[in-house]
Amino acid sequence: MTTVNPYSSVNAASSFTNQSREIKNAMDKDDFLKLYIEQLKNQDPMEPMDSNQMAAQFSQFSTVEQLINMNTTMEQMVSLQLGNAVGYIGFEVTYSANTIDDEGNVITEEKTGIVKSISHKNGSVILKMLDGSEAEMDRIISVQVPGTSDS
Template sequence: MAKIDGSLYLRQQQTDRGSTNATLGKDDFMRILMTQLQNQDPLNPMQDKEFISQMTSFSSLEQMMNMSSAMEKFTQAQSMAPVVEYSSMIGREVTFQNIDSETGEPTGQEEGIVQAVSQKDGRIQLEVEDGSVVNVEQILKVSNANSDL
């Protein structure tokens, strides 16, 4: 009779799941499948249908993980799109509402030529020629910088 490895007992397994993901990944699934194949009864092996079903499940899991990874990359690429969209404002003259930093109330209007576009905390900001930073929500008017020509 074969001796059972003590590390395979459930009480020997790591029980702290607080820091790890509670879902099974494709590596976990493959380990389970390999362990099942290694420990199956040689006189009553796994049926072909069962094996094909498990391999199909593994293939589906892998495809879902690939799709999830692709969607994550797509989402990251889309987060930079607003910066590119507003980059056409560089060199344009903008009229913007000044906002008091303490009260959040409008204090007047200013004009400036946009020098740069950036994104901070999910908000698009324009840097005008005097160095001030303006959120796009504060923009009241956009015009050509040399409209007097």
């Protein structure tokens, strides 16, 4: 006879709930605007807020909003790059790689490798090759099916 654990669904549900909770560590533009509105509502009528201060705060709000939007756009671009890089897995890529010779000079050379995996590091998409070498996505020169040649 099969036994069913009556607590398994409860544990799964609580695990899901805990994973879906996100801690908010920074103010977003909505929080900033709410705080600003409360400040306007609760200002001292005998000493209203200085118009220069208001202009400065509106300018700060605009700057914060633009930075948030720019950050969102950058995250979307990295996501798109990662999505594109997935298509390189299993393919042979030729890429430019910089090395330093004995005299300290930077030498750029072309290398070839078969893409094993991709990752994201310091704002760049990194392709990892079967031989352990790595190449940034923007250094890829060509992509082809392994074992074929361009000629």
